[in-house]
Ligand SMILES: Cc1cc2nc3c(=O)[nH]c(=O)nc-3n(C[C@H](O)[C@H](O)[C@H](O)COP(=O)(O)OP(=O)(O)OC[C@H]3O[C@@H](n4cnc5c(N)ncnc54)[C@H](O)[C@@H]3O)c2cc1C
């Protein structure tokens with residue numbers, strides 16, 4: 400692809416998480432003009448507001464890379480600006496402004512509600528909100544969560560492990576129980592992520608769970624000893640415990656309903672007991688047995704992955720992800736990055752998807768980065784098949800932003816925010832400091848007055 404050829408094309412990248420940032424870099428380096436539009440004031444998405452706060456080295460390394468992306472001359476950053484059907488800007492408006500292509504990298508902002516009785520009780524939460532809260536993303540940072548002393552967490556992936564880390568090492572709750580609908584052979588967390596909490600594990604309870612699950616596991620060809628060895632392998636690099644929290648697992652249990660304490664809060668979760676069935680591909684599925692039991696809890700956190708935000712207005716597939724063109728015109732490694740309308744059986748012209756917006760809650764930062772870069776390649780291939788449009792979309796977007804009743808944050812503003820947060824961290828002797836509200840961030844960037852007067 401010749402760089403010069405791309406100079407006359409403009410692309411809107413919606414979402415500045417790892418997928419959007421690395422896609423923007425790829426597009427900009429090919430010569431395209433890029434508008435990078437982000438809901439949050441800061442760029443980084445879950446790399447900033449998901450990765451566990453104590454992983455400072457990793458977060459700082461990523462921040463430095465993101466700063467380099469935002470410094471590229473042909474990337475214009477628009478932070479604190481949402482694109483969706485009920486926000487200040489829609490995808491259709493961006494198309495009307497004259498962007499030649501739009502790459503949607505907004506992550507998976509929808510909540511995977513299961514529709515269970517009691518899901519709206521006080522004390523019942525979904526992991527994303529909690530993760531955003533302790534990572535200080537406004538408005539979740541200021542929101543009050545009724546976290547008690549006995550947390551039951553549904554799901555056994557790395558997000559559960561992060562929430563266990565927070566509950567056991569920061570909140571120092573009495574009990575943290577992780578519930579899996581399948582068995583110990585199907586856990587999704589990694590050894591590394593369990594190291595911070597494994598020393599709190601109730602090993603007698605784990606032994607009892609393995610004794611109960613072993614025959615069911617063997618019946619589907621799983622090795623209980625290997626599964627147990629995997630969980631306990633986290634002991635090698637285990638961190639010293641800092642609380643008396645009792646950490647335990649309950650396997651073969653699927654959430655059924657949350658029970659009311661009579662005052663609008665949760666007092667227990669009722670789970671359906673399950674057994675394992677083997678699938679033809681060797682994986683397992685959980686089959687409900689129609690028998691139930693209660694697990695006392697004053698807090699229930701669903702850590703079962705997220706789904707895409709239907710408010711974007713893009714068509715969905717049967718799984719609830721944004722639909723992708725099943726016969727992509729611009730595949731990269733046989734993957735389709737093209738938004739698709741299944742009803743019309745045709746691509747949504749000029750709109751592409753990457754990262755967790757393409758596949759919700761799948762993979763690490765590195766996966767999102769690669770996906771963004773590949774999606775940008777797909778966009779560049781598409782652009783090479785069309786004539787650049789004659790409108791001036793960046794001018795139109797800037798004009799729109801001028802008319803909005805809120806300040807939009809630019810890359811230069813973010814520099815001021817970095818300086819202010821670093822100064823606070825130094826003043827309080829903290830490894831890092833994050834303002835908990837948008838108002839505070841806007842004030843230190845000198846944008847609050849503009850908001851009051853506009
Ligand atoms: C709790 C947690 C911990 C994790 N820890 C790790 C880890 O330790 N190491 C690791 O490698 N990976 C980790 N991951 C995975 C990693 O964070 C993701 O793979 C990656 O961030 C996904 O990138 P993305 O760009 O697709 O989406 P996101 O990171 O979610 O970014 C989406 C961006 O889109 C913006 N946006 C959303 N809606 C709109 C809208 N309507 N308009 C405009 N902008 C919008 C958001 O502001 C955000 O900046 C973790 C994930 C979670 C949930």
Ligand SMILES: NC(=O)c1ccc[n+]([C@@H]2O[C@H](COP(=O)([O-])OP(=O)(O)OC[C@H]3O[C@@H](n4cnc5c(N)ncnc54)[C@H](OP(=O)(O)O)[C@@H]3O)[C@@H](O)[C@H]2O)c1
Pocket residue numbers: 513553554555556557558559561579580581585586587588592653654702703704705760761762763
């Ligand atoms: N430190 C890190 O590196 C880190 C930290 C956090 C997240 N991440 C990454 O982010 C991604 C998302 O992580 P995640 O933990 O949200 O997802 P995940 O790894 O897919 O785990 C989701 C868990 O929820 C369970 N689940 C899903 N639907 C359920 C339902 N309806 N009822 C009961 N249980 C249900 C799953 O069980 P089944 O297996 O039976 O479906 C699984 O145990 C992963 O790629 C992860 O590695 C990485």
